[in-house]
Amino acid sequence: MYSLVRRCWSRCLLMNLPRCLFGSSSCGEIAIVAGGSDKNGHVLKCAEMYNSESGRWETLPDMNMPRKMCSGFSWMGNFYVIGGMSSHTDSLTCGEEYNLEARTWRRIQNMYPGGNRATHQSPPLVAVVNNQLYAADQSTNVVKKYDKVNNTWNVIKPLPVRADSYNGWGLAFKACGDKLLVIGGHRGLKVKSLFCILGILRIEIMEDQSGM
Numbered sequence: 001m002y003s004l005v006r007r008c009w010s011r012c013l014l015m016n017l018p019r020c021l022f023g024s025s026s027c028g029e030i031a032i033v034a035g036g037s038d039k040n041g042h043v044l045k046c047a048e049m050y051n052s053e054s055g056r057w058e059t060l061p062d063m064n065m066p067r068k069m070c071s072g073f074s075w076m077g078n079f080y081v082i083g084g085m086s087s088h089t090d091s092l093t094c095g096e097e098y099n100l101e102a103r104t105w106r107r108i109q110n111m112y113p114g115g116n117r118a119t120h121q122s123p124p125l126v127a128v129v130n131n132q133l134y135a136a137d138q139s140t141n142v143v144k145k146y147d148k149v150n151n152t153w154n155v156i157k158p159l160p161v162r163a164d165s166y167n168g169w170g171l172a173f174k175a176c177g178d179k180l181l182v183i184g185g186h187r188g189l190k191v192k193s194l195f196c197i198l199g200i201l202r203i204e205i206m207e208d209q210s211g212m
Contacts, residue, residue: 012055019035029052034060035070043067043085043087063098065092067084070085075133094111
């Protein structure tokens with residue numbers, strides 16, 4: 001865990017069940033990890049919550065479906081996990097919402113209709129800015145905005161870099177205040193920032209001077 005005050009890393013207690021390729025997100029003093037793969041390669045549907053104030057992990061109720069290579073995010077007071085693989089060959093198009101107060105999972109059909117489409121594709125590239133959910137589509141190289149009421153995705157703007165060159169790997173799509181940051185992507189360009197002003201997505205890019 002990194003302390004912004006002390007500007008140093010410290011090691012936390014181990015999770016109850018070690019895993020990799022999980023979805024995760026933080027909100028305030030808590031962080032949630034869900035799904036993933038254990039040391040034997042089994043796809044998991046269990047979840048855990050870490051409290052930075054108590055320094056302890058708490059086992060949460062299981063998700064409805066096992067999934068790995070998924071993405072997690074906190075949104076409107078709840079935790080979500082989206083996309084991923086339910087096995088080594090089957091991709092998922094559904095998402096799940098965890099209600100922190102009710103301690104229950106709700107499955108959302110077709111929340112990520114693209115799925116992972118291929119076992120070598122990266123987890124979904126998603127971020128929440130100003131209470132809106134955005135995604136960088138790895139196959140079509142566009143930024144999309146999620147319509148929660150209609151459970152649909154609408155294209156906002158093309159990405160200024162190629163996300164499909166390496167199936168989304170090597171590209172970071174993150175929220176930073178009221179901005180969407182894109183880092184990496186196809187060599188030759190580096191994205192400085194993507195951000196929303198009055199509902200219009202404006203893109204700034206800068207040339208990569210490293211020669212890579």
